[in-house]
Amino acid sequence: MTQTRNVLVYGASGYTGKLVAESLAQRDIPFYMAGRTLSRLETALGVVEERHGKKVDAALVSVGHDFRELVDLIQRLEIKVLINNVGPFMQLAWPVVEACLEAGCHYLDTTGEQDWTAAIGEKYGAAFAAKGLLLCPANSFMWAAGAMAAEVVLETPGIDSLDICYQIDNGLPSEASTKSFLRMVCNDVSQYYLEQNQLKAWPNDVAHLVSLPYRNAILRAHPWGGACEPIWFKDDPRVRNCKVLTAIGEHMIDGVIAAIKAFNAAAPGMSQDEREEWTNRMGDQMDSGEPPKDSLDVQRGVIVVHGQGRQITTSYVMNLSAAYTWTGDICAEGAERLLNGQLKAVGFQSPAKAFGHRELIQRFHERGFCSALPA
Structure with a gap:
C-alpha cells in the first residue's frame, strides 16, 4: 500500500460508510474514517476488517459536524477527496460541502435527494469549478x-x-x-x-x-x-x-x-x-x-x-x-480516479460526466456488478 493518505470517509460508522471503506480497502487505498464518535468508528472498522478478511489501512478521526472543525481537519490531514455519507443531506450536508470548498478538496457524496443535488449545483458549482475541484453528489x-x-x-x-x-x-x-x-x-x-x-x-x-x-x-x-x-x-x-x-x-x-x-x-x-x-x-x-x-x-x-x-x-x-455495495464501489472508484488524475470535468458533475460513463460501466462489469456495454 502507498503511505499517502488523502481520502476521508465522513460518516464512516454508518451502513453506507462501512461499504465505502470496504471498497477503498479492496483497492489498497489508505483512508481516514471520520465521524463524531470514536467508539463507533472503532466498531465500524472491525466490521470492515472482518468483511475484508485482513487488516485495513485506515486511520480513525473524530470531528464535530461543524464547518470550521471540518475545514481545519481537511487542511491538517491534507485531504484531497472527501466522501460524505451523512444524510439526510438537505438537512445535514451544507457545512461539509462548504468546508470542502474552503479547504480545496474534491467532494463526493451518496445522496439520493434531488433537491439537495439541485441546490448545491446552483450554489456552489461555479465556485468548485473555479478552483479546479469536483462537486459530485449521488455517487450511488x-x-x-x-x-x-x-x-x-x-x-x-x-x-x-x-x-x-x-x-x-x-x-x-x-x-x-x-x-x-x-x-x-x-x-x-x-x-x-x-x-x-x-x-x-x-x-x-x-x-x-x-x-x-x-x-x-x-x-x-x-x-x-x-x-x-x-x-x-x-x-x-x-x-x-x-x-x-x-x-x-x-x-x-x-x-x-x-x-x-x-x-x-x-x-x-x-x-x-x-x-x-x-x-x-x-x-x-x-x-x-x-x-x-x-x-x-x-x-x-x-x-x-x-x-x-x-x-x-x-x-x-x-x-x-x-x-448499496455498488454505491461503496463507485465512491471508491471515484476517489481512485481523482487521486490518479483521471478527472474529466470539474465543478458540478454527475459521476458519469466526471469519470466517463463507458469507463465506469466497463470497470464495474469487470468487478462483477453490471452487464457489459453494448457491442
Whole structure:
C-alpha cells in the first residue's frame, strides 16, 4: 500500500460508510474514517476488517459536524477527496460541502435527494469549478447508474428525450436512506421531471404502472423524489425531456404510499422545518435497524432507458445489482480516479460526466456488478 493518505470517509460508522471503506480497502487505498464518535468508528472498522478478511489501512478521526472543525481537519490531514455519507443531506450536508470548498478538496457524496443535488449545483458549482475541484453528489445506485445508462442512449445521434426506470428486487433501505427517501417522497411540490427543458412536479402520492422488457408482470413505480438525472440533464443541450420512475418493490410500495398520504393530510400549515421533523419522526418509526450487507443474487437491480428523437428511438437495459455495495464501489472508484488524475470535468458533475460513463460501466462489469456495454 502507498503511505499517502488523502481520502476521508465522513460518516464512516454508518451502513453506507462501512461499504465505502470496504471498497477503498479492496483497492489498497489508505483512508481516514471520520465521524463524531470514536467508539463507533472503532466498531465500524472491525466490521470492515472482518468483511475484508485482513487488516485495513485506515486511520480513525473524530470531528464535530461543524464547518470550521471540518475545514481545519481537511487542511491538517491534507485531504484531497472527501466522501460524505451523512444524510439526510438537505438537512445535514451544507457545512461539509462548504468546508470542502474552503479547504480545496474534491467532494463526493451518496445522496439520493434531488433537491439537495439541485441546490448545491446552483450554489456552489461555479465556485468548485473555479478552483479546479469536483462537486459530485449521488455517487450511488440512485442516481449514478441511470446517468451512466442514459449516456449510452445519448450516444445515438438525434436522441433528445429519456424515459428511465429503475427496478430493484428485495430492497432493504438503511436508516439514513429511510429518512432521506421519506423527506423526498413526502415533498408534495418538488419531485421534478424535465419536460421541454422545464422542470415539472410529479404528484407525490401516485404509483405508476410500468412494463419492463424482462418481466411478465406489470409493476408499480414511484417518482422516488424525482431522481438526479433531470437535474444533470436540465441544462444539457442534447436533452429536452427526462423522466425517472423507480419500481422499488411490491413489498414496499403500499407502505410508502400510505406514509405519503399521511404526510399530505398532516402537512397543510406546517413550516418546512416542521415537515422535516415529521419525516424524520416517521423514519424513526419505520427503522428496523441496520440491514445486512446486500447481495448480487438477492438485491438485483436493472435500469431501463428508452430514448426518443424526431426520427429515431432506442433502448438500453443495464443490470446493476447489490445497490448499496455498488454505491461503496463507485465512491471508491471515484476517489481512485481523482487521486490518479483521471478527472474529466470539474465543478458540478454527475459521476458519469466526471469519470466517463463507458469507463465506469466497463470497470464495474469487470468487478462483477453490471452487464457489459453494448457491442
